[in-house]
Amino acid sequence: MTRILLALIAGGLFGAGLFISGKTDTTKVQGWLDVFGNWDPTLAFVMGGAILPMAVAWLLTNGRKPIVGGEFPTPPEPKLGRNLVLGSVLFGVGWGLAGLCPGPAVASLSYGGTSGWVFFAAMVAGMALAPLARAQLDSAVPAE
Amino acid sequence: MLNAIPTDWLFGLGGGLLIGLGGAVFLLGNGRVMGASGIIGGLVDGSGKSNMAERLAFLAGVFLVPVLLYPLFSDVDTHATTNVAVLIAAGLCVGVGTRLANGCTSGHGVCGISRLSLRGIVATCSTSWPVA
Numbered sequence: 001m002t003r004i005l006l007a008l009i010a011g012g013l014f015g016a017g018l019f020i021s022g023k024t025d026t027t028k029v030q031g032w033l034d035v036f037g038n039w040d041p042t043l044a045f046v047m048g049g050a051i052l053p054m055a056v057a058w059l060l061t062n063g064r065k066p067i068v069g070g071e072f073p074t075p076p077e078p079k080l081g082r083n084l085v086l087g088s089v090l091f092g093v094g095w096g097l098a099g100l101c102p103g104p105a106v107a108s109l110s111y112g113g114t115s116g117w118v119f120f121a122a123m124v125a126g127m128a129l130a131p132l133a134r135a136q137l138d139s140a141v142p143a144e
Numbered sequence: 145m146l147n148a149i150p151t152d153w154l155f156g157l158g159g160g161l162l163i164g165l166g167g168a169v170f171l172l173g174n175g176r177v178m179g180a181s182g183i184i185g186g187l188v189d190g191s192g193k194s195n196m197a198e199r200l201a202f203l204a205g206v207f208l209v210p211v212l213l214y215p216l217f218s219d220v221d222t223h224a225t226t227n228v229a230v231l232i233a234a235g236l237c238v239g240v241g242t243r244l245a246n247g248c249t250s251g252h253g254v255c256g257i258s259r260l261s262l263r264g265i266v267a268t269c270s271t272s273w274p275v276a
Contacts, residue, residue, distance in 0.1 A: 006173035007198040011205025013166030014178065019210040019220070021159020022152060027223045042156040049160020050167065057168035066175030073177055087245025094237025097230055100222070101238055101248050103180035106203055108222045110211045115224040115231055122232040126239020127181075127188040133240050 003068045015107045021046040024108035026099025033096050082141070083134065174198065180206070181242035189243070 022028040022042055031040025061072045095101050098119055100108075105120050167178040176198075183199045186192020192199050214220060225231060242248045 003174055003195075003198055004201045006169060007201040008205045010166045010170035010173065010178060011202035012209040013162050013169060013205075014180075014202075015206035015209035016213060017159040017162030017164075017166060018206070019159070019213050019217075020162065021156045023159065024210070024222050025220075026225075028152075040152075042152050045153045045156035046160035046163065049157040050164035051160075053161060053164030053168045054171075057164075057171045060172060064172075066171075067173045068175065070175045072171070072175050083244045084246065087241045087243065090237045090241030091245060091248055092241070094234040094239075094241060095248075097237070098225060098234030100224060100234065101180075102184055102242060103206065103248070104222075105238075106180060106184070106206045107210045109207055111214055111220060112222040112224060115226055116222060118228055118231040119224065119235045119238075122235025123239040124184070124188055124235075126236040126241075127185045127243050128239075129236075130185070130240045130243030131189055134244060137244075 006067065014103065017046075017050070018104050018107040021049075024100075024104040024112070029095065029099040029101075029104075083137065086137070170202070178202075179247045181238075181248045182246065185243050 018024055023046055028040060028042055031038065032043040034040070064072075066072060091101070100116075100119050102123065105112075105116065105123060108116050109120060170176050170178040183192070183202055187196065187199050187203075238248070
């Protein structure tokens with residue numbers, strides 16, 4: 001139960017932050033990506049603000065255990081695979097096209113109108129197709 | 145217009161702190177690395193079956209808090225395009241891309257860079273070049 005409640009609180013804080021910061025406003029996102037034009041640095045403040053509590057949280061994991069028990073996740077291997085780069089590039093193309101990404105897409109579902117739902121549905125479809133895409137990639141050229 | 149800009153930055157910073165706080169709660173409380181794409185993706189492809197309730201609770205929070213905040217703010221709008229083809233193409237790219245990369249840029253940025261992870265930094269940068 002504690003696990004569910006903490007997840008709800010974490011999600012609520014995340015949703016509040018996305019809403020207040022302007023990350024659900026696609027013009028803000030596109031303004032941030034428009035580096036060579038009318039650049040809007042708001043997202044740098046969002047990212048900077050978010051990294052601070054997270055950095056403290058990582059420090060606090062030292063010698064402790066999560067409240068609900070278990071272990072803290074170990075850092076992933078520093079492997080810079082093709083999937084990480086290719087996936088990030090694809091994500092960037094989509095993010096640049098519509099100005100929406102997974103978190104803000106969920107946070108804005110209640111007020112983003114039909115556009116928000118169309119994007120969300122396509123994103124879910126993409127996530128469902130991803131294992132297939134990964135398998136195709138791996139059979140064409142083995143990852144490592 | 146000049147004094148409208150710093151307000152945006154302040155809201156950005158305040159919102160960012162809340163996002164980081166959410167990530168801190170998820171990490172210190174549940175021992176999980178917060179990322180919207182991973183949480184949704186695990187529900188979509190079934191890889192998150194073992195902790196479905198936790199994922200749904202997290203998403204409920206993300207969805208519901210803006211519902212509560214919405215009436216308190218004026219002119220909140222996603223300003224998203226209404227071009228269905230663009231929305232579908234973008235959604236597919238974001239869906240496939242985040243799953244291939246095991247996370248979206250903001251996730252890699254917030255959770256990865258804060259622990260000085262090379263993967264996080266590379267993911268954040270490779271996202272930025274195709275659009276820049």
